[in-house]
Structure formats: C-alpha cells, structure tokens
Amino acid sequence: MVPEIRHIPLIDIGRDPDDIAAELDRACRDTGFFFVVGHDVPVDLQQRLDALSREFFALPDREKAAIDMRLGGRAWRGWFPVGRELTSGVPDQKEGIYFGQERPPSDLPLHGPNLFPERPAGLRDAVLAYIDAVTALGHRVLRALAVALGLEAGWFDAHLTHDPLVLFRIFHYPPLEQRDERWSVGEHTDYGLITILAQDESGGLEVRGPDGWIAAPPIANSFVVNLGDMLERMTGGRYKSTPHRVHNTSGADRLSFPLFLDPAWAAEVLPVPTVGDARENSDAIDRWDGASVHEWSGTYGDYLLTKVGRVFPELRDEVL
Secondary structure (H helix, E strand, C coil), X not given: CCCCCCCCCEEECCCCXXXXXXXXXXXXXXXXXXXXXXXXXXXXXXXXXXXXXXXXXXCCHHHHHHHEHHHCXXXXXXXXXXXXXXXXXXXXXXXEEEEECCCCCCCCCCCCCCCCCCCCCCHHHHHHHHHHHHHHHHHHHHHHHHHHCCCCCCHHHHXXXXXXXXXXXXXXXXXXXXXXXXXCEEEECCCCCEEEEEECXXXXXXXXXXXXXXXXXXXXXXXXXXXXXXXXXXXXXXXXXXXXXXXXXXXXXXXXXXXXXXXXXXXXXXXXXXXXXXXXXXXXXXXXXXXXXXXXXXXHHHHHHHHHHHHCHHHHHHHC
C-alpha cells in the first residue's frame, strides 16, 4: 500500500503568474507534479463528459469497436479494448478512446479527424468543448511556467506552442484486486510539455517522489498537472518528467481524462535560454525506459513517433 502523503503541492492557477512563480518552480524541481485549482473549466462540462464516458464504456465491445483505433489510420484516433495498450511491453489493464484536435484528413501522423461513436449522442460535443477549455487552461499553466523559469510569459507560445499538438484520452480502468500484480497502467513518463489530468474519486494514481512512490488522491474540482520529457530536456533536468502509474484497487470503475499539451510537431526542442544545457539533475532518477531525454536530436514529432510506436506496436506501420 502506497501511503497518501501530501508531497504534491496545490497551486491556485487563477492568481497572477508572478505571485505563483516561486511555488511553481519548487513543485517542478521537487516532483514534477502539482494540483491546480482556480481554473475556468466549467464543472458542468466535466460532469457531463464523465457521465457520457461511462455510458460509452458500458456498451458491449462489439458496439465500441465501430470506432476501433485500427480504423483511425495515421490520425491514431478511436477506441481500444483492455489489454491492447502496452507499457514497457506489458498490457495495461485499461481501455480507452484517443482523441485530438478536430482537423481535416492529413498525411501528418497523429493529425486528422476524430472517430466518435453513435452512442451516446452527446459525446462528440462534450469532448470537443472539453478539449478547448482544458487547452486554454494549459496555455495559462505554460505562461506561469515561463515566468517561473525567468522567461517572458509568452515564451512558450512564441517558440513551441503557437500550433501545439493537443492529444486527449478518456481511460476506463476496471477494478483490480488489492493483491493483483497487474497494473492499470504501468510506470511511465509523458512525452511532451505538460499533461492536465482530471480523475474521478476512485484514486489509484501514484507518483515516484524523491523518497519513493506516493499517492496523488483526487481533490474536488482540481486538475493534476505533470511535466513531460520535453520540459526535463529543455531545462537540463532542473524540472522533472516524473514516472507515474495507476493501480485501481478501489473496487469501482475508474475514469481519467488526460490532455497532453505538447510542442508543435515540427518544433526542435532546445534548452531554454535561462537554463542552458547544464543538465544539473538530468536523469537523476533511473528512467522507466532506460532512455535519456537528452541523448537524441530531431523534432518533437520524431521523438513522439518512437514512443507511441511501442505503445501500440500493431498500429506502428500506419505512421512509421
């Protein structure tokens, strides 16, 4: 049992970036995870999306398969059943739907139209409204992070997120037994800049802190924000892309709603000017995948493709 120790800060993102810069910088250095409140994402939108998602996951697999990811092609959108997504080669005990910004068909991987089910009818509108609202929150977080790094508030918008890659997932984790050694999702880090996560009341999210694994229990009307590999890379290890995992032993079905706000597809992610390439704490914690976020070159799209191809090897040929 992982103890529920509050090592994860709670930050009111509605305050001025200058007022929260110091505590945000500390959170990013210490754990790479923090809760945010004071956001503008409507509660009724969150509740509607939760209810519609539960309706979808309660459908039989044969109906959910009408939007199977195998039908999404290079856009990599749609539903997958429990056990098809891998972490470090091991099947996760979750199912989910992959979404992104609604775009016309494209030859660019991970860009294009979403796949939406016929039932429940309102899911499409709720998903697209939620993506817009949480993406706006993400840009607010990045402006505060820029100030925390000693940069102009608009630095990320100007250099990395003028045309961001925005990906959104809805995950359903069936309950596991307390002693079940399988993971709802295994240890991993996220790939881009920031992840903004809404989770239901079930709990089960665990974060690898400096002294071991700690729980990140849900807080009403908050979002969990964690940093991705690109922020660790561009800050030379000053900010942490922290491993995390999920073990749903609540006895109930768990839903989570992560939105990934990432650099533009063609962006080259370089050290930020206030930090340089010091790598003061880079890879201080052994990474789950045995790789370094610093020992590669290319665009963010290049990096992302190497990662997602391992998560869904059967779909890899669609984009690689």
